[in-house]
Amino acid sequence: MKKKGILFIISAPSGSGKTTLCSGLVDSMGGLSRSISMTTRSPRVGERDGMDYIFIEKEEFLKRKKKNEFLEWAKVFNEYYGTPKRYVKHLVAKGQDVLLSIDVQGAMKIKRLGIKTVYIFILPPSMAKLRERLVGRSTDSKKAIAKRLKVAKKELSYLPRYDYVVVNKVLESAIENLRSIVIAERCRIGRK
Amino acid sequence: MKKKGILFIISAPSGSGKTTLCSGLVDSMGGLSRSISMTTRSPRVGERDGMDYIFIEKEEFLKRKKKNEFLEWAKVFNEYYGTPKRYVKHLVAKGQDVLLSIDVQGAMKIKRLGIKTVYIFILPPSMAKLRERLVGRSTDSKKAIAKRLKVAKKELSYLPRYDYVVVNKVLESAIENLRSIVIAERCRIGRK
Numbered sequence: 001m002k003k004k005g006i007l008f009i010i011s012a013p014s015g016s017g018k019t020t021l022c023s024g025l026v027d028s029m030g031g032l033s034r035s036i037s038m039t040t041r042s043p044r045v046g047e048r049d050g051m052d053y054i055f056i057e058k059e060e061f062l063k064r065k066k067k068n069e070f071l072e073w074a075k076v077f078n079e080y081y082g083t084p085k086r087y088v089k090h091l092v093a094k095g096q097d098v099l100l101s102i103d104v105q106g107a108m109k110i111k112r113l114g115i116k117t118v119y120i121f122i123l124p125p126s127m128a129k130l131r132e133r134l135v136g137r138s139t140d141s142k143k144a145i146a147k148r149l150k151v152a153k154k155e156l157s158y159l160p161r162y163d164y165v166v167v168n169k170v171l172e173s174a175i176e177n178l179r180s181i182v183i184a185e186r187c188r189i190g191r192k
Numbered sequence: 193m194k195k196k197g198i199l200f201i202i203s204a205p206s207g208s209g210k211t212t213l214c215s216g217l218v219d220s221m222g223g224l225s226r227s228i229s230m231t232t233r234s235p236r237v238g239e240r241d242g243m244d245y246i247f248i249e250k251e252e253f254l255k256r257k258k259k260n261e262f263l264e265w266a267k268v269f270n271e272y273y274g275t276p277k278r279y280v281k282h283l284v285a286k287g288q289d290v291l292l293s294i295d296v297q298g299a300m301k302i303k304r305l306g307i308k309t310v311y312i313f314i315l316p317p318s319m320a321k322l323r324e325r326l327v328g329r330s331t332d333s334k335k336a337i338a339k340r341l342k343v344a345k346k347e348l349s350y351l352p353r354y355d356y357v358v359v360n361k362v363l364e365s366a367i368e369n370l371r372s373i374v375i376a377e378r379c380r381i382g383r384k
Contacts, residue, residue: 121381164379177379184376187356187369189313 005092006185007115008032008099010178011107012122013155017168021122022101024175025182032182035088035100038064041079054084072102072109089113097182104158118185120178121162125169197284198377199307200224200291202370203299204314205347209360213314214293216367217374224374227280227292230256233271246276264294264301281305289374296350310377312370313354317361 012018026034038054040061049055056064061080065073073082083100091098092115102110107119159165164181168174204210218226230246232253241247248256253272257265265274275292283290284307294302299311351357356373360366 159381162381164376165381166379177375180372180375181379183369183372184356187358187373189351189354189357 003095004115005031005095005097006182007088007092007113007117008097008120008182008185009107009110009117010099010101010120010122011104011158011162012168013104013124016122016124017171017174018101018122020171021166021168021174021178022099024171025178026099028175029179029182031095032097032099033091035083035091035098037081037083038070039079039081041077041081071100071113072106074106083110085113089115097186104155108158108161116185118164118181119162120164120166120181121159122174123165123167125167195287196307197223197286197288197290198374199280199284199305199309200289200312200374200377201299201302201309202291202293202312202314203296203350203354204360205296205316208314208316209363209366210293210314212363213358213360213366213370214291216363217370218291220367221371221374223287224289224291225283227275227283227290229273229275230262231271231273233269233273263292263305264298266298275302277305281307289378296347300350300353308377310356310373311354312356312358312373313351314366315357315359317359 010018010022022034026032036050036052036054038056038061040056040058043049043053043055047053058080061082064070064084065080065082069085070082071085071088073080075081083102088098088100092113100110104121110117166174166177166181202210202214214226218224228242228244228246230248230253232248232250235241235245235247239245250272253274256262256276257272257274261277262274263277263280265272267273275294280290280292284305292302296313302309358366358369358373
């Protein structure tokens with residue numbers, strides 16, 4: 001009986017250093033692979049097809065979308081982005097854990113695959129400070145706090161739907177926290 | 193608003209190396225303190241009062257037991273052992289995490305304290321091998337398997353009531369798994 005892999009979904013407000021964190025995490029541990037998205041946009045300098053993205057034609061994307069081949073998809077600036085279901089399922093069935101880095105809105109659209117899914121929220125240091133302010137005393141003006149709260153609220157409102165929160169204050173310790181979450185979830189009893 | 197600590201309960205069948213693991217865990221990370229039990233038995237050579245155990249008179253123990261001062265207690269070879277509730281509550285309120293090493297039977301008797309409690313089960317390497325056999329193919333005789341199963345079953349029957357399982361095959365990696373569980377639980381959202 002082979003142990004199935006786990007799908008780790010990582011979301012973060014922009015500017016949280018998510019990309020660096022995810023690279024650091026995947027590079028530092030075995031058995032964890034990145035999920036690769038398909039996109040219709042052109043590759044940027046340095047981007048490799050099949051590594052950073054799978055670059056496909058719009059027609060091809062829409063055909064796959066119609067066939068329900070994506071875990072989730074989004075249209076940004078007239079280009080499509082999607083997470084292929086089959087690749088994630090294949091890795092997980094082999095016992096590989098998969099890391100999927102995706103924004104909060106996208107994460108909520110993930111279709112249930114019947115595999116164990118763990119949701120991790122990254123907070124940037126400035127949000128962390130904000131969070132401290134939210135729960136503690138503050139010397140800021142009421143107006144300044146209200147403005148900060150408004151921006152934070154939108155993102156933070158998704159927090160309760162996640163399993164873990166990692167504050168990216170010091171990169172190394174944030175990566176250690178992510179590693180720990182992956183290792184701990186592998187030890188967890190009662191997984192699907 | 194101060195973050196409350198977490199109570200980590202570690203149980204293991206005898207011979208699993210639990211004591212070494214717990215020492216390794218507590219020594220390797222901050223913010224985690226051992227819970228110290230009270231006992232009526234005499235100190236063994238090298239045991240320090242207030243460090244390894246709190247040694248008290250039987251009369252004193254029974255008085256405290258009557259006052260409901262123990263999270264759990266047990267009588268072994270006519271001597272009493274108990275986990276003082278107040279000490280655990282005090283540390284957790286201060287934001288300290290507490291490690292309580294206790295046998296499976298004892299763990300199930302832990303009275304709810306209204307604090308977040310995480311249950312970790314340690315499997316000795318031989319149990320791990322057995323576990324592999326339980327789920328996989330085997331070349332052992334049916335009789336040998338039956339006997340192993342009987343011993344294992346009693347302990348393993350408690351497994352589903354725990355949150356995590358750590359196999360103590362290689363000491364260092366078992367300690368890393370325990371560390372990871374503690375760190376991950378600190379990142380977990382929705383704690384009590």
